[in-house]
Amino acid sequence: MAALAIVLISFSGASFSFFKKPQVEILPTIFVHGFAGSGVQYQSQAMRFSSNGVPDERILAFEYDTGNLGGLGAVQGVLDAFVDDVRARFGVEQVNLVGHSLGTSVSNTYLSNPTRAAKVAKYIGVDGASNATCGSTAPGTLSCMGIFRGSAGNVGGNNVYFNDTQTHVEAATSPESFAAQFTFLTGQAPKTTHIIEDKGLIKVGGRAVLFPANQGADGAQLELWRISGFTGRRLYRVKSVTIGADGNFGPYLVFSGEHYELSLERAGFPTGHYYFQPWPRSTNLVRMNASAPGSLTLANTNASENHSAIIVQRQKEWWVSHPSGQNDSLKILTLSRSGGFNPPVEVLTPITSNGIIAIHVHDDVATPLFSSLALLPFFPTQAFQSGVDVFMPADSPPDGTIGVINAHRGNASFRKLQVINIRNWESTTHRSIVQFNDYLQD
Known part of the structure; x- marks a missing residue:
């Protein structure tokens, strides 16, 4: 029973609420992600906007291939076409633009071209390149603001500095960043920086894409499953669809506060199982990153029939040695019929960087059937990633549960643990991706 008590989850009751919420006037706002990024870096902010009365459809993401930096020149025309499509769709002359990192x-x-700049009313540059003269070439038509994790950088002389209290991705996803963005874009402070749960039925959608090209996983079979939050076991299938060339899926009706798995099956690739914390409200920015042909991630993942391989993600860096002392904890345990109880191990033990948002976890070649907690080869050399040797016993079909437990930056109390429980899929034909929220709310 003690082992089972560690694998926790809390459920919130489902109800139906379709009342009309007051809407806030805002131009369509387009997020442009950074290197190895996607629209998921703006998912929390989009839900904060909607919590403040901004219609979901007014927050959009422009996605492009960051695996070929030499091809960025061609992105400009694609971005311009995207902006024009948004302007036509909403019947507006201008949009807002938010860029992060790359x-x-x-x-x-884009803004250096006066014709294109005229299509943008307000621009926010988040922790990336400065643009000190932003807006000065077209006075009265373009307003600019910069948000920086440190104490330097300049976008149009209007800047917010976090003075190293935040890190690079966090500067785009944090509630403090949202407050600055909302105030700048709307002219008023937000009523809340919390993501307010919309109890009952919500709509969830997004894209299934090949990483890092952000191209649609054309032909893949997507399934949406309602699962047990305690064990990760599938309860019933909600949807099964074939993904098209654009990668779009949904929106599908689900219950807020409940647990779901998305799976993606493609010929010649391991089936991907995507697990999330319960969605609190509607979102169209769910992302399912899948490996492209020739993927180095696949090539460097040690697979076998007796262990699981997972990737744990959070759109906010895990801190392990921050000067504030507000460090994270990420533990993994396994409980299964065939493998017994493997007690929690601290995954962050070998990691020394405070800039990691994706951690590959599986049994390594050097110490099979044993959690050495050594760094895996290859993954620590990749931007924003690392890898740790943890043995998670698996079977086919799955016969147990892997508990992934995140204690969010100095909040290690039992009540505040973030827990995602998944099945122990074997790794020769299955991989699991675990996505934690980048926020912690009371």
Whole structure:
């Protein structure tokens, strides 16, 4: 029973609420992600906007291939076509633009063309390239703001600095960043920086894409499953569809506060199982990153029939040695019929960087059937990633549960643990992706 008590989850009751919420006036706002990124870096902010009365459809993401930096020049025409499509769809002359990281360089190049800049009312550059003269070439038509994790950088002389209290991705996803963005874009402070749960039925959709090209996983079979939050076991299938060339799926009706798995099956590739914390409200920015042919991630993942391989993600860096002392904890345990109880191990033990948002976890070649907690080869050399040797016993079909437990930056109390429980899929034909929220709310 003690082992089972560690694998926790809380459920919230489902109800139906379709009342009309007051709407906030805002131009369509387009997020341009950074290197190895996607629209998922703006998912929390989009839900904060909607929590403040902004219609979901007014927050959009422009996605492009960051695996070929030499091809960024061609992105400008695609971005311009995207902007024009959004303007036509909403019947507006201008849009807002928010760039993060590499996305600020893409945005700055776009804004350097006066004809294109005239299509943008307000621009926010988040922790990327400076643009000190932003807006000065077209006075009165373009307003600009910069948000930076440190204490340097300049976008149009209007800047917010977090003075190293936040890190690079966090500067795009944090509630403090949202407050600055909302105030700048709407002219008023947000009523809340919390993501308010919309109890009952919500709509969930997004894209299934090949990473890092952000191209649709054309022909893949997507399934949406309602699962047990305690064990990760599938309860019933909600939807089964074939993904088209654009990668889009949904929106599908699900219950807020409940647990779901998305799976993606493609010929010649391991089936991907995507697990999330319960969605609190509608979102169209769910992303399912899948490996492209020739993927180095696949090539460097040690697979076998007796262990699981998972990737744990959070759109906010895990801190392990931050000067504030507010460090994270990420533990994994396994409980299965065939493998017994493998007690929690601290996955962050060998990691020394405070800049990681994706951790590959599986049994390594050097110490099979044993959790050495050594760094895996290859993955620590990749941007924003690392890898750790943890043995998670598996079977086919799955016969147990892997508990992934995140204690969010100095909040290690039992009540505040974030827990995602998944099945122990064997790794020769299955991989699991676990996505934690980048926020913690009371």
